[in-house]
Amino acid sequence: MHALRGVDLQIAEGSYVAIMGPSGSGKSTMLNILGCLDRPTEGQYFLGGDDVAQMEDDILSNVRGKRIGFIFQSYNLIPQLTVIENIQVPLIYQSYDLKEYMGRAIELARMVGLEERLDHRPNQLSGGQQQRVAIARSLINDPLMILADEPTGNLDSKTGLEVLDLIDKLNADGKTIVLVTHDPKVGDRAQRVIHMKDGKIDRDITNR
Amino acid sequence: MNQYQLISTIKLGVKSLMLHKLRSILTMLGIIFGVCSVIAMLAIGEGAAYEAQEDIKKLGSNNIILRSVKPPEDANNQNNSRGGFAISYGLTFADSSRILASIPGVNRVLPKRIIRENARFSSNYVPVQVIGTYPFYPEMSGAEVIAGRFLSVPDERFKQNVCVLSSGLAQQLFPYQNPLEHAIKVGENYYRVVGVLREKNMADQRPQSGKMEGEPLDNNIYMPLSTATTRFGKTIVRRTSGSMQAETVELHEITIQMLEDDAVLTADQQIRWMLKNKHEKMDYEMIVPLQLLMQARKTQQMFNIVLGSIAAISLIVGGIGIMNIMLATVTERTREIGVRRALGAKRRDITTQFLVETVVLSIGGGVIGVLVGITVPFFVTYFADMKTIVTFWSVLVAFGISGFIGILFGIYPANRAASLDPIDALRHE
Numbered sequence: 001m002h003a004l005r006g007v008d009l010q011i012a013e014g015s016y017v018a019i020m021g022p023s024g025s026g027k028s029t030m031l032n033i034l035g036c037l038d039r040p041t042e043g044q045y046f047l048g049g050d051d052v053a054q055m056e057d058d059i060l061s062n063v064r065g066k067r068i069g070f071i072f073q074s075y076n077l078i079p080q081l082t083v084i085e086n087i088q089v090p091l092i093y094q095s096y097d098l099k100e101y102m103g104r105a106i107e108l109a110r111m112v113g114l115e116e117r118l119d120h121r122p123n124q125l126s127g128g129q130q131q132r133v134a135i136a137r138s139l140i141n142d143p144l145m146i147l148a149d150e151p152t153g154n155l156d157s158k159t160g161l162e163v164l165d166l167i168d169k170l171n172a173d174g175k176t177i178v179l180v181t182h183d184p185k186v187g188d189r190a191q192r193v194i195h196m197k198d199g200k201i202d203r204d205i206t207n208r
Numbered sequence: 209m210n211q212y213q214l215i216s217t218i219k220l221g222v223k224s225l226m227l228h229k230l231r232s233i234l235t236m237l238g239i240i241f242g243v244c245s246v247i248a249m250l251a252i253g254e255g256a257a258y259e260a261q262e263d264i265k266k267l268g269s270n271n272i273i274l275r276s277v278k279p280p281e282d283a284n285n286q287n288n289s290r291g292g293f294a295i296s297y298g299l300t301f302a303d304s305s306r307i308l309a310s311i312p313g314v315n316r317v318l319p320k321r322i323i324r325e326n327a328r329f330s331s332n333y334v335p336v337q338v339i340g341t342y343p344f345y346p347e348m349s350g351a352e353v354i355a356g357r358f359l360s361v362p363d364e365r366f367k368q369n370v371c372v373l374s375s376g377l378a379q380q381l382f383p384y385q386n387p388l389e390h391a392i393k394v395g396e397n398y399y400r401v402v403g404v405l406r407e408k409n410m411a412d413q414r415p416q417s418g419k420m421e422g423e424p425l426d427n428n429i430y431m432p433l434s435t436a437t438t439r440f441g442k443t444i445v446r447r448t449s450g451s452m453q454a455e456t457v458e459l460h461e462i463t464i465q466m467l468e469d470d471a472v473l474t475a476d477q478q479i480r481w482m483l484k485n486k487h488e489k490m491d492y493e494m495i496v497p498l499q500l501l502m503q504a505r506k507t508q509q510m511f512n513i514v515l516g517s518i519a520a521i522s523l524i525v526g527g528i529g530i531m532n533i534m535l536a537t538v539t540e541r542t543r544e545i546g547v548r549r550a551l552g553a554k555r556r557d558i559t560t561q562f563l564v565e566t567v568v569l570s571i572g573g574g575v576i577g578v579l580v581g582i583t584v585p586f587f588v589t590y591f592a593d594m595k596t597i598v599t600f601w602s603v604l605v606a607f608g609i610s611g612f613i614g615i616l617f618g619i620y621p622a623n624r625a626a627s628l629d630p631i632d633a634l635r636h637e
């Protein structure tokens with residue numbers, strides 16, 4: 001029993017891909033492999049030219065930290081840290097000097113509209129605000145690709161739209177986006193929609 | 209791991225601990241008590257040992273002290289079933305001269321006769337102990353002549369009726385006068401005061417006062433041994449509730465000064481042997497300060513080992529408390545661990561993060577424990593009037609062990625956190 005089987009997929013740099021499909025069809029599993037959180041039992045996965053499928057744990061950590069930005073359905077901010085500190089977390093694991101990158105962290109906070117709330121803790125923020133912090137955090141290390149697993153799943157439709165607008169803007173700035181969603185309207189924003197079923201790619205539709 | 213990471217990891221550790229203040233403090237308590245008790249107990253032990261050793265040292269580590277002891281009652285009742293109440297026991301002049309003549313390495317031998325009497329000057333009447341001894345007594349005891357002179361060799365040879373007062377006694381007998389050249393009455397005779405002597409310290413008088421508890425320690429009258437022997441006789445008659453008892457004791461105490469400390473332990477055996485041959489009864493005791501000192505040190509070592517074990521156990525209990533809490537924390541923060549792994553944290557980074565938290569807890573507990581631990585002996589000294597010594601090394605050891613415990617008991621929870629699979633951790637509710 002495999003969560004994914006016979007998947008052959010290429011995602012171009014700078015593209016915006018939505019993954020859709022029924023529950024249990026393997027969307028999250030796919031995203032985990034793309035994000036180097038999971039390794040396929042068989043097969044290859046090239047990220048920016050390197051086969052990461054069989055890499056060691058430490059190297060995978062590095063790949064995640066440098067090349068991939070994650071946005072989760074339940075935000076996953078670290079509760080004991082402030083907004084600005086949450087944005088800086090990925091820097092710590094790349095041994096970057098936090099002071100040197102302070103300007104960039106504040107810039108990202110401004111981009112997501114939270115420059116007034118740098119010292120707030122996650123429990124002092126609304127869901128939409130938390131998700132925007134998560135977006136800023138995903139960008140701090142300037143990754144190749146942003147992976148978002150139902151980023152609007154916990155938000156009301158208005159706040160969800162704000163978050164999706166932000167993601168559109170990231171794609172317009174040249175970031176590759178892979179987004180899992182159940183909402184066809186969200187899928188419409190993407191250039192390409194991949195439908196999954198029983199661990200296989202069912203349909204692969206390119207919009208426009 | 210560079211310094212930015214370390215500093216931010218420590219900051220993060222403190223923040224995470226501050227999130228649950230009460231829990232962190234309770235966890236630290238184990239370590240606090242452990243460290244505090246190590247330092248306080250060692251300080252009290254060290255203080256007690258120091259006092260004991262100082263007392264012994266004051267007896268002179270190159271001295272051997274012999275004292276006459278009344279043999280057990282039942283033994284002499286049998287011996288004197290027909291002789292009534294007269295008993296004769298103790299050290300003799302013969303013992304004294306034999307030791308000086310035949311034990312190698314002996315520098316000087318100082319015999320003493322100690323007699324309880326009353327001294328009078330004008331209307332002042334004071335119970336005293338008369339000590340008949342040789343002119344070199346001050347040199348051997350470290351007492352200081354503060355007025356006049358001590359007894360001289362001619363005094364001894366011609367059995368002069370002269371005496372030297374201890375400073376406390378001088379004040380009682382002569383509150384308003386200079387005691388020098390006055391004559392005081394001791395027993396039946398008058399003696400001219402030629403000097404005043406200040407005892408080195410109280411501990412020094414303990415051996416002289418012997419078993420006469422309740423007597424003022426500083427009421428000493430020194431006179432030539434020959435004078436004391438002639439004037440007071442060898443036999444002392446005691447009246448106790450209707451019955452009379454006559455005791456004949458030649459010398460009450462003999463202090464043997466060896467040339468070197470090393471000679472003490474061999475001379476000790478030889479003297480023991482010699483006295484055993486010459487005395488039928490155990491009518492003397494032998495005090496070897498050097499041996500007492502060595503025993504005291506041994507006792508101190510044992511004491512330290514016992515304390516160390518207790519302290520180690522309490523620190524281990526504290527460590528287990530820390531480990532328990534850290535395991536709970538790891539479970540509670542599984543999601544955070546997953547998030548960090550997704551954001552680029554290596555296993556090592558997670559290990560470090562949790563290890564730092566444990567070490568912060570235990571070092572924090574260690575610091576507080578040290579502070580409390582060095583305060584407690586102060587109170588003990590103040591309220592219980594016991595000498596305490598906080599040594600630097602006890603603080604260092606206690607502190608070092610607490611840090612070590614933190615690492616030891618932190619490794620397992622930290623490794624457990626690091627070994628979590630990132631996906632499982634992220635899915636954790």
Ligand SMILES: Nc1ncnc2c1ncn2[C@@H]1O[C@H](COP(=O)(O)OP(=O)(O)OP(=O)(O)O)[C@@H](O)[C@H]1O
Nearest residue numbers: 002003004021022023024025026027028029030199
């Ligand atoms: N740890 C696991 N061990 C075994 N099977 C798993 C594990 N995680 C997921 N699966 C299985 O893999 C399949 C795909 O799961 P996945 O989470 O990718 O679904 P999904 O498309 O994301 O669903 P949803 O829309 O509900 O989030 C499911 O059949 C699931 O039961």
Ligand SMILES: [Mg+2]
Nearest residue numbers: 027028029149
């Ligand atoms: Mg899913």
